[in-house]
Amino acid sequence: MGFRLAAYAVCVDGERVLLARFVAADGDIDWTLPGGRVEHGEDPFDAVIREIAEETGYDAVVDRLLGVDSRVIPAAESRAGVDHQNVGIFYRVRITGGTPRPEPNGETAGSAWIPVPEVAGLRRASLVDVGLALARDLPETGHTAPVPVGGLLRH
Numbered sequence: 065m066g067f068r069l070a071a072y073a074v075c076v077d078g079e080r081v082l083l084a085r086f087v088a089a090d091g092d093i094d095w096t097l098p099g100g101r102v103e104h105g106e107d108p109f110d111a112v113i114r115e116i117a118e119e120t121g122y123d124a125v126v127d128r129l130l131g132v133d134s135r136v137i138p139a140a141e142s143r144a145g146v147d148h149q150n151v152g153i154f155y156r157v158r159i160t161g162g163t164p165r166p167e168p169n170g171e172t173a174g175s176a177w178i179p180v181p182e183v184a185g186l187r188r189a190s191l192v193d194v195g196l197a198l199a200r201d202l203p204e205t206g207h208t209a210p211v212p213v214g215g216l217l218r219h
Contacts, residue, residue, distance in 0.1 A: 071111040100118075135150055188218070
């Protein structure tokens with residue numbers, strides 16, 4: 065089974081959320097939260113700031129930890145073709161500067177501020193819904209109900 069530890073940024077400004085356009089190796093494009101893999105030895109707190117800068121061009125600060133999501137993606141639904149566990153650490157972040165741009169030599173083709181009510185109509189990673197639920201509900205446990213995939217929601 066594959067394993068990935070990732071840190072994700074939930075950046076909500078009024079009624080808008082910052083999303084990144086992820087381009088898979090096969091050319092599929094999905095909206096996702098800025099964030100990604102925590103490098104070996106890296107603090108997830110530092111990883112989320114690094115990932116925002118790499119994927120969007122923005123500078124940011126962490127306002128608070130929102131929670132953690134753990135999900136096992138069956139091989140049949142995994143891009144890697146093997147069972148895969150993803151543990152995501154979600155932080156509420158605030159943009160402090162920078163200039164928006166696509167990720168140089170990366171999988172992110174750009175970012176955009178999307179009105180929260182329009183998110184439901186986008187083809188997106190399920191982690192977008194997890195992050196928005198954590199930001200909206202601020203559960204004391206830092207845990208939210210699993211988000212089922214299907215339709216516009218993907219792993």
